[in-house]
Amino acid sequence: MTDKKVICPACGSDKLIYQEVIKTIGLALQNDAELDLRFKEKYYTCTLCTESMDIFRETDINLSKAVSDAINELNKIFAREGFAKLEEKSI
Numbered sequence: 001m002t003d004k005k006v007i008c009p010a011c012g013s014d015k016l017i018y019q020e021v022i023k024t025i026g027l028a029l030q031n032d033a034e035l036d037l038r039f040k041e042k043y044y045t046c047t048l049c050t051e052s053m054d055i056f057r058e059t060d061i062n063l064s065k066a067v068s069d070a071i072n073e074l075n076k077i078f079a080r081e082g083f084a085k086l087e088e089k090s091i
Contacts, residue, residue: 006044006055013048027070035074039066 006016025037042058045051054060 004056008044008046008049008051009053009055010051011046011049013046015047016044017047018042018044035070037063037066037070039063 005014006018007014008016019042021041023039023041025039027035027037029035039059039062041054042056042062043052043054
């Protein structure tokens with residue numbers, strides 16, 4: 001959450017509720033292997049017009065970091081074990 005004053009871009013109200021939710025996106029890889037990306041979705045919901053938005057792009061930053069972390073983890077697995085690890089059902 002930020003200390004910045006938050007105004008709804010849809011209606012101009014300052015009556016917003018900050019929310020955080022842990023999200024998981026499952027990615028299918030070769031040989032039925034799967035990789036889960038977990039990240040924190042952060043957004044504000046206006047109590048006046050009910051619009052929900054990620055005003056400060058916090059979710060984008062968290063998702064980008066989750067993707068980067070997943071790529072780094074896959075690189076470590078491939079360097080250590082080659083493609084044999086992908087034959088398992090999940091990483």
